[in-house]
Amino acid sequence: MFTPISTVTVFAPATVANVACGYDILGLAINAPGDEITVSLNRSGEITITEIRGDEGKLPLDPKVNSVTVAAQALWESCKEQYSDSWDNFGAEFIIDKKMPFGSGMGSSAASAVAGAYAANAILGSPLTKREVLPFAMLGEQAADGSYHADNVAPSLFGGISLVRSNQELDIIELPVPQDLWVTVVHPKIEILTKDARDILPKQVELGSASRQLGHLGGFIASLYTNDMALMQRSLQDEWIAPHRSQLIPAFSELQQAVMEQGALGFNISGAGPSVFALSQSQQQAQAIADSISSIWSDLNPSVYISTVNLDGAKVVKSEK
Amino acid sequence: MFTPISTVTVFAPATVANVACGYDILGLAINAPGDEITVSLNRSGEITITEIRGDEGKLPLDPKVNSVTVAAQALWESCKEQYSDSWDNFGAEFIIDKKMPFGSGMGSSAASAVAGAYAANAILGSPLTKREVLPFAMLGEQAADGSYHADNVAPSLFGGISLVRSNQELDIIELPVPQDLWVTVVHPKIEILTKDARDILPKQVELGSASRQLGHLGGFIASLYTNDMALMQRSLQDEWIAPHRSQLIPAFSELQQAVMEQGALGFNISGAGPSVFALSQSQQQAQAIADSISSIWSDLNPSVYISTVNLDGAKVVKSEK
Numbered sequence: 001m002f003t004p005i006s007t008v009t010v011f012a013p014a015t016v017a018n019v020a021c022g023y024d025i026l027g028l029a030i031n032a033p034g035d036e037i038t039v040s041l042n043r044s045g046e047i048t049i050t051e052i053r054g055d056e057g058k059l060p061l062d063p064k065v066n067s068v069t070v071a072a073q074a075l076w077e078s079c080k081e082q083y084s085d086s087w088d089n090f091g092a093e094f095i096i097d098k099k100m101p102f103g104s105g106m107g108s109s110a111a112s113a114v115a116g117a118y119a120a121n122a123i124l125g126s127p128l129t130k131r132e133v134l135p136f137a138m139l140g141e142q143a144a145d146g147s148y149h150a151d152n153v154a155p156s157l158f159g160g161i162s163l164v165r166s167n168q169e170l171d172i173i174e175l176p177v178p179q180d181l182w183v184t185v186v187h188p189k190i191e192i193l194t195k196d197a198r199d200i201l202p203k204q205v206e207l208g209s210a211s212r213q214l215g216h217l218g219g220f221i222a223s224l225y226t227n228d229m230a231l232m233q234r235s236l237q238d239e240w241i242a243p244h245r246s247q248l249i250p251a252f253s254e255l256q257q258a259v260m261e262q263g264a265l266g267f268n269i270s271g272a273g274p275s276v277f278a279l280s281q282s283q284q285q286a287q288a289i290a291d292s293i294s295s296i297w298s299d300l301n302p303s304v305y306i307s308t309v310n311l312d313g314a315k316v317v318k319s320e321k
Numbered sequence: 322m323f324t325p326i327s328t329v330t331v332f333a334p335a336t337v338a339n340v341a342c343g344y345d346i347l348g349l350a351i352n353a354p355g356d357e358i359t360v361s362l363n364r365s366g367e368i369t370i371t372e373i374r375g376d377e378g379k380l381p382l383d384p385k386v387n388s389v390t391v392a393a394q395a396l397w398e399s400c401k402e403q404y405s406d407s408w409d410n411f412g413a414e415f416i417i418d419k420k421m422p423f424g425s426g427m428g429s430s431a432a433s434a435v436a437g438a439y440a441a442n443a444i445l446g447s448p449l450t451k452r453e454v455l456p457f458a459m460l461g462e463q464a465a466d467g468s469y470h471a472d473n474v475a476p477s478l479f480g481g482i483s484l485v486r487s488n489q490e491l492d493i494i495e496l497p498v499p500q501d502l503w504v505t506v507v508h509p510k511i512e513i514l515t516k517d518a519r520d521i522l523p524k525q526v527e528l529g530s531a532s533r534q535l536g537h538l539g540g541f542i543a544s545l546y547t548n549d550m551a552l553m554q555r556s557l558q559d560e561w562i563a564p565h566r567s568q569l570i571p572a573f574s575e576l577q578q579a580v581m582e583q584g585a586l587g588f589n590i591s592g593a594g595p596s597v598f599a600l601s602q603s604q605q606q607a608q609a610i611a612d613s614i615s616s617i618w619s620d621l622n623p624s625v626y627i628s629t630v631n632l633d634g635a636k637v638v639k640s641e642k
Contacts, residue, residue, distance in 0.1 A: 024532040025539065165540035166533070171555060173543045204525035207344075207561065212487070213531070214538045215346040219486035221539050222494045225546040234492060240528065 004040035004093070008122045009318035011036050012115035013159070013310045014100050015107035016185060016277045017151040020236040020268035021216040025164040027107070027151040030183050031307035033100035034156075035111040036317070037068060039119040044091030047073055054098035059112075067109055068096055068116030071140025075120045078136070079127055092123060101303070103194065104187045105271035107152030113140025114156040118314040130157055130313070135170060145194075152271065159313030161224065175224045177309045178232075181265075182286035186293040187275040188300035192248050197272035200244050209239045229265060229281060236266025236279065249273055251296050258292040325361035325414070329443045330639035332357050333436035334480070334631045335421050336428035337506060337598045338472040341557040341589035342537040346485040348428070348472040351504050352628035354421035355477075356432040357638070358389060360440040365412030368394055375419035380433075388430055389417055389437030392461025396441045399457070400448055413444060422624070424515065425508045426592035428473030434461025435477040439635040451478055451634070456491060466515075473592065480634030482545065496545045498630045499553075502586075503607035507614040508596040509621035513569050518593035521565050530560045550586060550602060557587025557600065570594055572617050579613040 013034040017027040047069050049061050063069035072092065080087050094116070102108050117137040121128050134150070134157060141153050154162035154172045165171040205213075219235030222228070246252035249269060255276060259267040265279040267289075278289045283306065290304045334355040338348040368390050370382050384390035393413065401408050415437070423429050438458040442449050455471070455478060462474050475483035475493045486492040526534075540556030543549070567573035570590060576597060580588040586600040588610075599610045604627065611625045 022535055022539065023528075025536040163536070163539045163543060165536045165543075165552070165556060167536075169555075171536075171540070173540060173552065175543065201528060204527055205531050206525055207522060210526050210531045210534070210561065211345040214343055214535060215484070215486045215488075215492075217535045218343065218346065218484045218538055218542050219492070219494060221542040222484060222486075222496065222546075225543075231486070231494065234490075235486060240531065 004042050006123065007038060007040040007320045008119060008316055009036060009038040010115050010119045010122055010314060011317045012111045012118060012156045012314040014111055014185070014305070015152045015155045016183065017107060017271040018241060018268065019161070020238045020266050021213065021220045022163070023238070023241050024149055024151055024167070026162070026217070027155040028161040028183065029155040029159045029310035029313055030185060030305060031310045032305055033106070035115040036097040036099055037115040037119045038095040038097070039072070039123045040093045041123045042091045042093060043089045045089045046091045047076070048091070048093050050093045050095050052096045052098065055096070055102070058102060059096070059098070065143065067113045067140035067144035068094055070143040071113045071117035071136050072120035074139045075117050075128070075133065075136035079124055082127060083124070092120070094119070101187055103191055105269065105273045105275040106185060106187065107156055107271060109144035110141050110152030111156050113137045113144065114153055114314050116140050118157065122316050133157060134172070138170065155313065157313050159311045160309060163221065175221065177311060178224060178227045178229065180281055181309055182280045182283055183307055183309060184278045184280065184286045184289045184293070185270055185275055185305040186290060186297065187303045188250065188297050189302070190250065190274050190300060192272065192274045194272055197245060197248060200248060201241065202244060205240050213239050232279070233265045236268070238268055242268055245269055245273060249276065250300065255293055255296055258296060259289050262289050262292060264289055325363050327444065328359060328361040328641045329440060329637055330357060330359040331436050331440040331443055331635060332638045333432040333439060333477045333635040335432055335506070335626070336473045336476045337504065338428060338592040339562060339589065340482070341559045341587050342534065342541045343484070344559070344562050345470055345472055345488070347483070347538070348476040349482040349504065350476040350480045350631035350634055351506060351626060352631045353626055354427070356436040357418040357420055358436040358440045359416040359418070360393070360444045361414045362444045363412045363414060364410045366410045367412045368397070369412070369414050371414045371416050373417045373419065376417070376423070379423060380417070380419070386464065388434045388461035388465035389415055391464040392434045392438035392457050393441035395460045396438050396449070396454065396457035400445055403448060404445070413441070415440070422508055424512055426590065426594040426596040427506060427508065428477055428592060430465035431462050431473030431477050434458045434465065435474055435635050437461050439478065443637050454478060455493070459491065476634065478634050480632045481630060484542065496542065498632060499545060499548045499550065501602055502630055503601045503604055504628055504630060505599045505601065505607045505610045505614070506591055506596055506626040507611060507618065508624045509571065509618050510623070511571070511595050511621060513593065513595045515593055518566055518569060521569060522562065523565060526561050534560050553600070554586045557589070559589055563589055566590055566594060570597065571621065575617055576614055579617060580610050583610050583613060585610055
């Protein structure tokens with residue numbers, strides 16, 4: 001072990017992608033769960049992973065394939081010139097604390113990639129802005145997930161509600177977040193393979209349905225800028241994904257009916273599932289919705305997460321010199 | 322001829338539907354051309370069309386099928402109760418002045434339907450708000466067009482830029498209009514049958530492309546609320562329609578290249594075509610774009626319309642008692 005020059009602990013939050021009306025281009029951050037990563041700068045000359053907690057042995061310790069260190073390594077490479085004198089013997093040790101479930105539809109790999117890139121930047125004294133950190137987090141997400149999608153990565157990094165105008169161009173718009181917008185996420189203890197969640201989707205959608213979905217997405221974006229919660233409720237619709245993917249989610253229709261009867265603004269699958277989410281306008285409502293879902297899913301040992309939209313995104317939670 | 326009790330002349334503007342990124346759910350109004358309709362209230366007990374100007378004999382004089390009077394009649398029916406004493410012998414004569422081309426992609430039938438409904442309301446002393454007039458204008462549009470789409474009707478009635486969250490529910494959102502947003506519309510003297518313009522479209526779109534188009538539409542809506550013209554330029558994209566429908570538009574690629582080289586915010590087909598439109602940020606730019614298009618289309622006797630976005634929509638231009 002090399003003596004650490006400095007140590008930083010960062011947190012990157014879980015996220016809800018798609019948000020009903022924005023398949024692959026919309027995501028929002030919640031306060032918990034998330035990934036906590038501690039990185040220590042040293043003079044070992046290499047990036048290593050010392051420990052991974054809470055992953056049940058599922059994540060690779062090899063820094064060349066772990067999304068945390070893939071993101072961190074790529075960011076460091078780009079910063080080399082600024083630190084040219086001392087760079088050759090700079091190194092870092094990562095401790096990864098997975099404080100959230102895998103394959104839950106809550107952006108676990110994105111949180112890791114974001115935390116990795118953000119920690120790598122923080123330990124250098126934050127030479128890059130969050131916008132500049134984004135492409136490196138994307139590389140980490142790509143390493144884990146195989147695809148290049150920012151709908152989890154962007155909100156985990158920036159916080160709030162992110163619109164991905166273009167994944168290819170990494171054109172991200174941070175949308176306004178209405179006050180008193182509450183998020184309920186419930187994760188049932190079942191596993192859905194991402195491959196199955198993707199294979200169940202149609203390859204194509206009818207042009208008429210495609211157009212109607214534009215209307216819903218447009219309505220949702222407008223509702224955020226105008227704080228029009230009735231419009232938000234009318235807009236949180238999904239013609240493309242839930243009608244198919246809901247087959248993988250136990251009692252989906254029953255959940256939906258129960259949640260909407262409680263006055264939720266919207267209900268749908270979080271990302272690829274199996275977690276589901278609801279938006280509502282008070283903590284009390286968010287809790288009542290969680291209770292309904294937990295009751296219907298009582299056999300599935302559900303975990304419940306209730307929060308407002310997380311406005312911070314990735315952040316330093318501890319720093320030692 | 323019955324002696325008129327009062328006479329009102331209204332104008333309803335032409336519109337650009339789709340606006341590149343919002344197929345069937347987005348439209349904006351321009352200042353000219355449009356439809357002008359004069360209605361005189363009398364005691365004939367029936368609604369008639371006295372004269373249609375500028376239609377080259379193409380529009381029906383039968384008030385039961387003309388979209389102007391279909392809309393007007395439906396609105397009157399709904400107002401009957403308020404005027405129960407005098408209603409039975411109320412009648413109206415319409416003079417329709419088509420001040421815009423047919424089948425141009427500029428919302429000719431929508432302008433007629435809007436003008437008809439708006440005039441019918443105005444001559445009664447405007448008992449209904451524009452929102453309340455909308456469904457009657459939709460009936461007129463449906464009579465002419467066979468489909469129930471508000472993407473031309475809404476902006477012609479309200480002015481500005483309209484988002485149709487849902488055609489079925491007639492859920493219309495009036496979007497903010499950035500200052501100094503200029504519209505160039507050029508109409509070539511060719512005819513495209515609406516049927517051909519529809520048949521050339523694919524029945525389905527790839528899910529990935531559908532999702533990317535959500536990103537573009539979302540970016541466009543955000544750009545209006547934030548007055549971010551660079552974002553608007555990145556967002557005015559169309560993966561679904563122009564790649565197919567442009568086959569019906571002479572020299573489309575050449576036009577697009579010329580217009581975008583002049584710094585336009587976007588360029589595309591107006592509605593079903595054959596008119597094309599461009600958005601830009603100054604009158605000078607809008608004119609230069611028009612000149613480029615006219616030059617490339619010099620064989621097609623093009624008509625040019627340049628204006629800011631029309632903020633008034635349908636309006637009374639003359640009123641006599």
